[in-house]
Amino acid sequence: MIDQTIYSIFKGGSKTYFYSTIFFPKRVKEDVFVLYSFLRKADDYVDSVPQDAEGFFDFKERYYQAIDGTITGDIVVDSFVKLVERKKFETRWVDAFLNSMEMDITKSKYETMKELLVYLYGSSEVVGLLMAKIMDLSEESYENARYLGRSMQYINFIRDIYEDIGLGRTYFPQKDLKSFNIESLDEEYTKKRPEEFKGFIRRQLETYFSWQEKAEEGFSYIPFRYLIPVKTASDLYKWTGSQINKNPFVVYERKVKPSIPNILSKVVINSITAGLG
Incomplete structure (x- = not known):
């Protein structure tokens, strides 16, 4: 149960993840709900307006208390720590996640891709690793799992440009911006340089799709009963990328997300094609 x-934290977060996850077998689904609620709650502290740094550090402290054996009374933290222990998560992965969330409090831009990859490891690659542990995948899948987490985070960066600018953050290497002679991703600025902006966004999409391709090479490691929701989420993020590629300026107009009917229809299609395979 x-x-x-x-349940509310997960449902109130990502529709793509939520409606894909409900097609996992019961036990895996329950574990993913616990994992996502922990990740979402930490992220909400640093993404709130105004930012709740104190709330985040209190949450982080409760996690470490729980790891040391204290029952904190925080259902999200206590449930997650039980999951950590049962699935034998590497606690250094959780440390990396919390460190990246803390970077959202102290850091607003990244000069190079190498620097950004430090953030991406903790904020997304370890999520792929944690999911691999929940599904009991072999360690041979771990590199692909990291790429899946990284690619999904990167398309979120592209999709959420307008939102992140409002939070004072830019999640793209400054070197990439400079290579297109762009000094800012503010809408008013980019609309004066439409071709440069379109070129920049399409370059970022190339990065996303290349990582996504490497991620999907690992789908062969995922058992059929788990593959459908994973592939569905992956396909829907590719759909998001294709929509932005058609019109990069759409990121200022709306948050590009598939509708619930589109998510469910993709599940059906993947169920049929996977069964045929």
């Missing part, structure tokens, strides 16, 4: 608080 999934706790109502955990």
Whole structure:
């Protein structure tokens, strides 16, 4: 049985993840709900307006108390720590995640891709690793799992440009911006340089799709009963990328997301094609 608080946090977050996850077998689905609620709650502290740094550090402290054996009374933290222990997560992965969330408090831009990859490891690659552990995948899948987490995060960066600018953040290497003679991703600025902006966004999409391709090479490691929701989420993020590629300025107009009917229809299609395979 999934706790109502955990259920609400997940459902109130990503529709793509939520409606893909409900097609996992019951036990895996419950574990993913616990994982996502922990990740989402940490992220919400640093993404709130105004930013709740104190709330984040209190949350982080509760996690480490729980790891040391204290029952904190925070259902999200306590449930997650039980999951950590049962699935034997590497706690250094969770450390890396919390460190990246803390970077959102102290850091607003990244000069190079190498620098950004440090953030991406903790904020997304370890999520792929944690999911691999939940599904009991072999360690041979771990590199692909990292790429899947990284690619999904990167398309979110592209999709959420307008939102992140409002938070004072730019999640792209400054070297890439400079290579297109762009000094800012503010809408008013980029609309005066439309071709440069379109070129920049399409370059970032190339990066996303290349990482996504490497991620999908690992789908062969995923058992059929788990593959459908994973592939569905992956396909829907590719759909998001294709929509932005058609019109890069759409990122200022709306948050590009598939509708619930589109998500469910993709599940059906993947179920049929996977069964045929």
